Amino acid sequence: MVDINRAASRIAVIGTGAIGRAVVHRLLGAGRDVAVWNRTESRAADLVTAGARRARSVREAVSSSTLILLTLTDYPAVEQCLAQLDTDLSGRTIVGMYTGTAGEARLAARRVTSLGAQYLDAGIQASPETIGTDAATILYSGSRHAFEQHTATLELLSRPRFVGESPEAAAVWDLALFGVWYDAQLGLLRALDAARAAGIDVTEFARTAGSQLGHVVTAVSATVSELHQAAYPPGPANLTEHLTVVRHLIDLRAGRPLGDGGLPEVAARLDALIAAGRGGEGLTATVG
Template sequence: MADNTTVTVLGLGAMGSALASAFVKGGRPTTVWNRSAGRDAELLAQGAVRADSVAEAVRAGEVIVAVLLDHASVHETLDPVVADLAGRQLINLTSTAPEESRELARWAAEHGIEFLDGGIMAIPPMIGQPGSALLYSGSQTVFDQQRDTLELLGSTEYFGEDAGVAALYDFALLSSMYMMFNGFFHAAAMVGSAGVSAEAFGERAAGWLTAMAHGLPEYGRVIDSGDYRTDVQHLSFQKAAVDAIARASTDAGVALDLIAPVKDLIDRQVAAGHGGLAYPRTIEELR
């Protein structure tokens, strides 16, 4: 069944184009549509078929993959053709927040549309290559029936019927990424004051951050246990370290926009009497 599944991709930005290309290369009859013209030439050369309207695109596919700008654009694109979507399978790979994904699932159910939501843990050049991972939640029927097709894009993982869970994982993982990148930017600005190139520092930082990342499961175990007692590197110890980082940053002429919130989190916990507890206790300040 999957080998003959007809797929429609709505939205041909960098990611949508990469997904459509993977479907075509995987032998799926693929129809593509984009609001603005001129983005489908390479896909057409590969064997995709252009639809001149959303309605035409939807009618061409058993599976409709939406890769649009945001939640509002999904409704703007699909509301006018909701009757054509009835009985079809809609897979939303637009970056929608968890509650937005849940709203789309309710909307789809009201109109007889099977709905699966997904989060893409890859950049466009990674699609269809090792390392590309996509997370899904929503209709298990859609996931199970289309798994072979979805695996053309990357590894797949299903998180249950709650359509918002895949997006929750997606944005949680992305938040970790952005925090890491911005920590590097701050650090590169610090050493840049001594003439160190950001590229050279990046080589050093990559090894350090990779080594530190191995400690994340243990941090998670401590958080899940709720037992933050420790004899080493407690919050008071961390406060001294982060205070020193802030002073070093100021001395290097680097703004404290990124490190100041970390300092504030630690300061509040120490002031509240938690200075003897372990650093993972910081999550309680965020909850």
């Protein structure tokens, strides 16, 4: 077993894809002692030339370091690496830097903590070229102690943000933000598709669509306030009026290539709320 005090400044990066390589270069540039491991050994050769230590196995990389960054593509790759660890990892922190689900974050945390180590899950809101700049944000969740212990190192990579002590918080935050973009972008594409099919000038239509999207952005603070207060004023329309529009949209989108965007489920929720005597409330009530 490696002396933890002697290994305190050592970092291991497991996985040398685009993000992993950017992380290694940034850490080396800051004078950190970095071990690297990649399943295809030749892909880490230039990093070793740049000053990284080559680890011959995941076990060797982990045992020689106290901060281990799993910069891998997905949870199955993380799971394969964690399965190779079967010794006491007390005093170490393992960070899962991959895009995964809440359930996967919980599984990774369970495996890591069962070996005595601390676990952080990471949501990477950055591209490889932004690693180490203020344009990069990386979300972390799990062990607050581990985050505080390694903040100085994490700050070399991005603006680190601790978002919760549940292991899955960073994954949920990250995926929910992706969802905001997908919902908005696909909603715009559905609207442009419907307008084009009706012979409408999509350039002219897009100008009004931009204004409509702006209303959503402007109302973010008010929507959050409604959720906090559990009060749902109707705003521009109440649930009964919204239901009429939603049903029209379901009809408009029928048979279109991007589908209806889940509006039948929304209509069912509106129906249930109206039946419960809440038809005069606003749209935020659907998740209240």
